Amino acid sequence: MLDKKQLKKEQIMQSALELFASKGFYSTTIPDIALSLKMSVGNMYNYFKSKDVLAREIIKYISVYLGKKLREINEEDISTKEKTRKIIEVYFKTASLKPEMIDYFLRIYLSNREVFKDGCEGMLCVNEFVTEIMIYFEEGVKCKDLREQDFFSAFGLFMGYLGGMVFLKGENVLPKDLNDYVDDIAFNIYKALSTE
Amino acid sequence: MKNKMRVLWLSAIACNGNTHSFLNYPYMEQFLDDFEFIYHPVIDSHYTLEDIVSKEIPCDILLIEGAISKEFQRADVSVVDIIEKYSKIVQKIVTVGTCATFGGIFRESGYEETSGMHFDQDKPSQKFQDLIDKTISVSGCPVHPEVLVNTLYAIKKNAALKLDNFLRPKEFYAYTIHNGCTRNEYFEYKVDNHKFGKLEGCMFYDHGCQAPFTHGSCNKILWNEVNSKTRAGLSCMGCTEPTFPRKNLFSTKKNMAIPENLPVGVGKRVYLTLAGISKAFKIDRLEKKLIDD
Numbered sequence: 001m002l003d004k005k006q007l008k009k010e011q012i013m014q015s016a017l018e019l020f021a022s023k024g025f026y027s028t029t030i031p032d033i034a035l036s037l038k039m040s041v042g043n044m045y046n047y048f049k050s051k052d053v054l055a056r057e058i059i060k061y062i063s064v065y066l067g068k069k070l071r072e073i074n075e076e077d078i079s080t081k082e083k084t085r086k087i088i089e090v091y092f093k094t095a096s097l098k099p100e101m102i103d104y105f106l107r108i109y110l111s112n113r114e115v116f117k118d119g120c121e122g123m124l125c126v127n128e129f130v131t132e133i134m135i136y137f138e139e140g141v142k143c144k145d146l147r148e149q150d151f152f153s154a155f156g157l158f159m160g161y162l163g164g165m166v167f168l169k170g171e172n173v174l175p176k177d178l179n180d181y182v183d184d185i186a187f188n189i190y191k192a193l194s195t196e
Numbered sequence: 197m198k199n200k201m202r203v204l205w206l207s208a209i210a211c212n213g214n215t216h217s218f219l220n221y222p223y224m225e226q227f228l229d230d231f232e233f234i235y236h237p238v239i240d241s242h243y244t245l246e247d248i249v250s251k252e253i254p255c256d257i258l259l260i261e262g263a264i265s266k267e268f269q270r271a272d273v274s275v276v277d278i279i280e281k282y283s284k285i286v287q288k289i290v291t292v293g294t295c296a297t298f299g300g301i302f303r304e305s306g307y308e309e310t311s312g313m314h315f316d317q318d319k320p321s322q323k324f325q326d327l328i329d330k331t332i333s334v335s336g337c338p339v340h341p342e343v344l345v346n347t348l349y350a351i352k353k354n355a356a357l358k359l360d361n362f363l364r365p366k367e368f369y370a371y372t373i374h375n376g377c378t379r380n381e382y383f384e385y386k387v388d389n390h391k392f393g394k395l396e397g398c399m400f401y402d403h404g405c406q407a408p409f410t411h412g413s414c415n416k417i418l419w420n421e422v423n424s425k426t427r428a429g430l431s432c433m434g435c436t437e438p439t440f441p442r443k444n445l446f447s448t449k450k451n452m453a454i455p456e457n458l459p460v461g462v463g464k465r466v467y468l469t470l471a472g473i474s475k476a477f478k479i480d481r482l483e484k485k486l487i488d489d
Contacts, residue, residue: 122476131468134454138464141451151453 009047010036013058021100025055025108025115030096052115059116059125061108062101066094068127074135080145080194083136085186088162092178102166133158140193147195158189200232201256201352204248204282205292207237208275209302209310210262211231214262214293217338220420221345249273257351258286264323265307279313279324288351289313289331292344297333297362298438315362317453318438333363335412337435342417343368362438372423372460373407373432376415383408386474387482392446393429395486401455404446406434408459 015036019028030051036045048054074085095102108127109116116125123130137154140146146154165181168174174181197273207215215238221227233241234255235248243253246468258279265277283289294300298312311321313327324331332351334343347365350357356367374383382388382398390397399405407415410432414424426432433445449456458467 123472124476127469127472131465132473134452134468137452138454139451142456146452148452149452154452163315 005047009057009063010038012044012047013054013061017052017098017100017104019060021103025112030054055108055112055115056119056125058104059070059120062105063126065101065131066090067132068131069094070132070136073140074132080140080143081186081190082134084190084193085182087133087136087158088182088186088189089123089179090181091162092166095169096178099170102163103170106163106170108168130155144195148194154193157192161185161189200230201348202234202254203231203236203257203259203287203348204253204255204273204286205232205236205239205259206248206270206278208260208262208264208270208283208296208322209268209305209307210293210295211302212261213338214261214336214344216246218341218344221341222421223345227345230352239451245271249278252281255282255285255372256287257348258282259292260296260313261292261301263299263305263307263310264313265305265310267307268310276323277426283324283327283330286330289327290344290351291331291333291335291363293339294335294337294435294437294440297364298440299333300337301441308366315336315438318362320434328363332357332359332365334368335364335436337363337433339367340413340417340419345411359377359473360411364436366414368417369411369436371411371416373410373412373414373426373436374459377407377424377426378415379426382482384474385477385479385482386471387479389483395429396484397481399426399431400448401447403431404444404448405431406437406442406457407432409457410434410437411460412436458486 012033016028016033019032019036023032030044031041032148033054034041048057069090073083073090076083078084078086091102119125133155134151137146137151141148162185165174165178165185169178205215215236219238233239234253235241235243235245247253260279264275264279266274268275270278279289291297294312296303296312298315298317299310300312303310303317311323312333313324314321314331314333332347334347336343343365346368347357350365360366360369362369374380377383378397382396383400386398386401388397388399388401388403390399390403392403400408405426407426414432415426418424418427431446433442434442454468455466458464
């Protein structure tokens, strides 16, 4: 069971995520977040010492959340092709149910690197998520479903594609629901990565 | 006259590499003061190979070098028969080197059912089952002379040697070759950037170094008392392991950036988590030459 403090921290992160998504990262202040939770600003600082610390904790929170979902897929006894589809489904489902999470990842984490320069170097703060993607690739190559290649060329193809689709969705450019693209995208990604 | 331990060095299917390695033992006079070879392929001994196979010469320790096959003969007698005869009278049997222990490169020799004495690579062999309790394995291609000699002294002194699952003394094989490697800083921060023979860089990531998953003491008990492969700038080839020799010894087999063989006992997620942290930082000192020209 999560302890009380951790539970409260998660509530704060969730509220902050929603405010960042609606008002923007720089326009949202710690007092705004405190107000949304009916907390005093002083008390907020007991949980996060600054907005930058909160920003870094949020990206780790998202990474742990997605990493856990991907780990469940990686541990299933299914083909790489099926795993590919499931990862896409999970990513799009998260983008639909918790759009603020993916939005944060794409629009805040990737676009405001200065906030994350101390403490989130390299892939430090998205480690859980990237680790599971690496394991998906590694196991795919090991069982000869996927072609051996540079990790980043495969990672960019996979995550860049998914991120792009969610971004288009966020811009209201996509004519259809994200889930309607799962079949085609799963086919495209697997075809691009596979040994077939 | 001093009571010396009598040792028979029997070469089976071997290149005699362990013999050559043994000749580099720096305190040979002392050793020969305590041990006597009733037969050795290159060191003068009291008996000939014909004597060994035709008679039963009193003996305390049987050393076997090389892979074993019933088909392979010495002085017209199968090495298996020679082993069986002497194993009955000796206190201990020592398989010297990787071929005698696991089959090694001479598993490919073409002789029928060639393997190590108790293992065919990592699989237990059905042969010589009744001799397991008498056997100690000192694997390596070749075995380090001190590992062999110290094992023989342990036998002489009746010291209880703790053995691993391959019958190897833990004293020498509980460690990995990585232990004591002078390149550990480069390993920690995931810097390969190595050129063979140079001081800089860890060879695990790209150059095929097997030290983190190979058991032995090469970096604790140095070769010729001065050096080891990894210290000199050459990757560890995993020569003490049942899998020796692997292919492509100078490149690291990776699956989409993840080494196929990870350090002993380290899970994939643990490895990747640590790798993610280390790779986030660039340590300038490790990118430069240690000693400037």
